[in-house]
Amino acid sequence: MKEKLVIEWRYPEDRPGTLAVRCGNAGAVLRGTLAEIATLLEMEGIAVSIFETPVPAGGSPGVLFNGIPLEDLTAGMEVPAAPESPCASCAGCEDEGACLEALEGATAVPPDLIGRAALKALETE
Template sequence: MKNELVIEWRHVARDAENVFETCKETGMPLDAVLDEIRMLLEMEGVSVRIVETVGEPETLLFNGAPIEELLEGVEVTATACASCASCGESCGDDCEDEECRTLRYNGEAYEAIPPELIGRAAAKALEID
């Protein structure tokens, strides 16, 4: 097992205070999942750190690896930003040519990354079985 977990949350935003709705939906479960596992990991000697990168398409990297590379069966697709209800409302015409990342897993499409996948990817990045 590795002794450090670095999660980089990349997301689109006008600035750090104005995160788009879909990206906020990932950030909230990310905080909740980390609150749940941080104490357990620290008891095992694993430090947990989050890095937030604004201005990138939304994704999560776990010790440098994207979630779709860590978890079998997770695929990345893209939808036009204007067709994404939460992004369309947030950024309007500012993102006409932009695409939003969507994860597909077990036949479901997710604009925001579900907490279950966040926890599983963290465990995989730490090489926890």
């Protein structure tokens, strides 16, 4: 297992602290989740760095763990069902598609899934 985890949260530069327009509170929830993960890993002797990076229009927002996108790390993992609805404002969407709703300020990706992605990144060579 690696002894260092670098987490980079890439957000649209025109919408600091969000992944998408309609997910206004998602930034605070994501920040809290990442801080909790960092605290737990540091208690286990793993150095954690968290960076927030604005991405210009057309860039790829998202969360990277040691340079690996969250989506790649969570591929094949079971995700609890959540309602879907049309959303043209989601990060990375060029056209209207369906995405998980950010209900009551929660991130579209459950915090436990983010934690599992972080652990998988530590195990990836």
